[in-house]
Amino acid sequence: MAISSLDRPLGRSVSVHVAHGNGAYKNTLAVLEQLDLSFVRGRRVLLKPNMGRIAEPASGVTTHPQVLAAAIDAFRDAGAEVALGDSPILGVKSHDAFEASGAAAVAAQRDCPILDLDRRRYVNVPVPEGRAVHSLKVCPDVLEADVVVSIPVMKTHMHTGVSLSVKNMKGCLWRRSKVELHMLPPLEGCDEKPLDVAIADMASVLRPHLGLVDGTVGQQGLGPSAGQPKPLDVVLASTDAFAADAVACGLMGVTPDDVPHLRLGAQRGYGTIDMNQIVVTPDGWHDWASSFLPPPKDLAIEFPDLTVLDVNSCSACQSTLLLFLKRHRDRVLEYFGDDNEATIAIGKGHTTVPEGTLCVGNCTARHRDHCCFVPGCPPVGSQILAAVQDRTGTNQSTATQ
Numbered sequence: 001m002a003i004s005s006l007d008r009p010l011g012r013s014v015s016v017h018v019a020h021g022n023g024a025y026k027n028t029l030a031v032l033e034q035l036d037l038s039f040v041r042g043r044r045v046l047l048k049p050n051m052g053r054i055a056e057p058a059s060g061v062t063t064h065p066q067v068l069a070a071a072i073d074a075f076r077d078a079g080a081e082v083a084l085g086d087s088p089i090l091g092v093k094s095h096d097a098f099e100a101s102g103a104a105a106v107a108a109q110r111d112c113p114i115l116d117l118d119r120r121r122y123v124n125v126p127v128p129e130g131r132a133v134h135s136l137k138v139c140p141d142v143l144e145a146d147v148v149v150s151i152p153v154m155k156t157h158m159h160t161g162v163s164l165s166v167k168n169m170k171g172c173l174w175r176r177s178k179v180e181l182h183m184l185p186p187l188e189g190c191d192e193k194p195l196d197v198a199i200a201d202m203a204s205v206l207r208p209h210l211g212l213v214d215g216t217v218g219q220q221g222l223g224p225s226a227g228q229p230k231p232l233d234v235v236l237a238s239t240d241a242f243a244a245d246a247v248a249c250g251l252m253g254v255t256p257d258d259v260p261h262l263r264l265g266a267q268r269g270y271g272t273i274d275m276n277q278i279v280v281t282p283d284g285w286h287d288w289a290s291s292f293l294p295p296p297k298d299l300a301i302e303f304p305d306l307t308v309l310d311v312n313s314c315s316a317c318q319s320t321l322l323l324f325l326k327r328h329r330d331r332v333l334e335y336f337g338d339d340n341e342a343t344i345a346i347g348k349g350h351t352t353v354p355e356g357t358l359c360v361g362n363c364t365a366r367h368r369d370h371c372c373f374v375p376g377c378p379p380v381g382s383q384i385l386a387a388v389q390d391r392t393g394t395n396q397s398t399a400t401q
Contacts, residue, residue, distance in 0.1 A: 013277050016238040016247040018285045024216040027235035028070035031212070034281065035237060041079030043146035046115070047071050048208070049103065050152045050168055051086040051094065053225050053319075057102035060219035060229035063151050065102035067214045067235060071151060072112050080147070085115030086171045087139055089316040090179065090377050094118065115141050122174035129268065130201035132184050132194045137177040138206065148172075150208035150241055154218035154234075154248055156227060158295040158318055159195055161259040163224050164248050165211030165241035166203050166271075173202075179377070182314035183348050183363075196260035203265045211244030212237045215251060220292035226322040227295075234288050242271025243278045250275070253291030305333060306342045309357070311349030317361045317378040321346055324381040328388070332358065335372075335388045345371075360384060 019030035049068055055061035068084065075082045084107055088097050094116040098104040107114050117139035125138045142148060152168035159182070160167055170178055181202075184194035215234035221227035234251060238244040242265060246256040256273040257263050266273045303325050310318065321344065325332065335358065336342040345353045348363035359371045361378055374387045 013279050014238060014240040014243045014272055016236055016240075016243050016278055016280045018234060018236040018247065018251075018280060018282070018288070020232075020234045020285075020288045023233070024064040024066035024214070024235065025070045027216070027233070028067045028212070028214075029074060031235050031237040032071070032074040035210070035239065037075065037078035037080075040075055040147050043080055044144070045075045045080040045082045045147045045149060046142060046145035047075070047082060047084050047149050047151055048142070048168065048171065049084065049086060049214075050163075050171065050224075051097040051101060051103060052088045052092065052171055054092055054097050054100045055225070056100060058217045058229075060153060060155070060217045060227070061225050062097065062101040063103065063153055063214050064216040065106045067151060067212070067216060068103050069106040069110070071149065071212060072107070072110050075149075076110075083113045083115050083141075083145075085117045085139075085141055087117040087174060087178070088171070090176060091316070091380065117141050117172065118175050122177070125205055127201050127205055129204045130198075131190070132187060132197040133181070133201045136202060136205065137174040139172055139174050142172040142206070147210070148208045149210045149212055151212045151214060154213055154215035154230075154232065154252060154292075155223035156220050156252070156254075156292050156295050157223045158226075159193075159314075160199065160261055161295075162245070162249060162252065162254055162262075164213055164245040165208060166245055166261060166265060167199055169202060169206045169208060170199065172206055176377070179314045179316070183312055192260050192264065197264060199261035200264035200268065200270075203261070203270045204268065207270055208241050210237065210239050211241035213244055213248045215248065218252070218292065220252075220294075222295055222319075222322055225319040226326070228293065230290070230292055232288070232290060240271045242266055242273050246273035246275060246278060247280055247285070249273075250286070251289045253289060254294075303329060305329075306344060309343060309345040309347075309350060309353060311345075311347040313347030313361070313363065314378075317346045317363070320378040320381065321360055321384075324384050327381070328385055331385065331388055335391050358384075358388070 017034040019027040049063035122137035150165040157163040218230040219227040
């Protein structure tokens with residue numbers, strides 16, 4: 001059974017509720033108390049946070065544990081059977097991500113189960129309205145839930161502009177199939193990136209029943225994991241995930257129409273991002289806005305002495321490389337020396353790369369015969385550093401990710 005938003009007549013206004021200034025737990029309870037949650041009584045509710053990576057609490061990478069604590073309490077008080085679950089990026093175990101984020105502790109205190117969404121084989125879900133994808137490998141626990149609540153962190157995103165309620169549902173896709181959305185070929189007659197179209201396609205069958213956006217500590221710049229924490233102390237909620245994302249964009253200083261997957265999905269009728277059709281409470285919510293730094297259009301901006309060749313990479317590989325370069329840029333420059341151009345390649349779409357390029361990730365394996373190739377999907381920072389040290393003859397201790 002496909003997940004879809006609660007039915008709402010087209011053209012009708014929708015409500016988004018925002019709370020600010022009282023911390024993650026109280027802000028979350030405040031917005032959920034504004035919603036009629038009677039429809040969850042006796043139903044199985046899956047809370048789907050952003051637990052895609054291993055990160056400390058309040059880092060802006062994963063959903064704040066106190067947002068999840070309040071959500072568990074609120075939905076249980078409304079009579080629901082509640083569980084948490086996510087499918088993290090490749091190379092990350094679900095248990096480890098929940099433990100590191102503090103989510104496992106609040107769940108244990110409440111005897112709330114945590115589901116590893118990858119533990120069972122996927123269900124193939126057709127996407128009849130899809131343009132970029134025509135089927136999706138969906139984690140079965142998602143389809144078996146009666147109600148799905150998307151609980152993302154408020155982030156900018158290097159590929160999709162922002163990562164909010166709609167985009168967060170990508171973590172319902174089984175294991176490696178998430179990466180496949182980054183590897184799609186260009187669409188004939190379409191100027192939009194295939195990834196943006198694919199997320200809009202996904203929203204036709206994987207729209208959450210409720211969007212609960214965690215803006216306690218967001219992330220700006222090089223999101224979803226290599227950016228800067230952005231404390232905002234807001235939480236917002238709506239039964240229209242697109243409307244929730246539109247208001248979150250407003251708080252971030254982003255125009256919703258400038259986010260392709262939101263614009264495309266709204267044009268198809270999956271939700272509304274038209275602020276003229278959204279009633280936001282309280283009236284003064286704009287006072288809590290604070291513009292987020294956007295992701296750079298060119299990754300080389302961050303590292304002027306390096307050229308990063310990025311064609312059709314996924315955010316997992318990008319984040320790994322960016323975090324590695326922040327820590328070990330000098331070691332990489334030493335590998336290339338003074339007489340060679342420092343070039344790193346990531347992504348599947350390279351037909352050729354300069355000889356001697358540092359090729360990072362399995363997608364660049366075709367160039368391994370004339371480059372320094374680091375395998376992995378994605379490789380961890382210690383693997384990249386070990387390859388560089390091997391070429392430069394250094395024996396310093398390896399990095400951790």
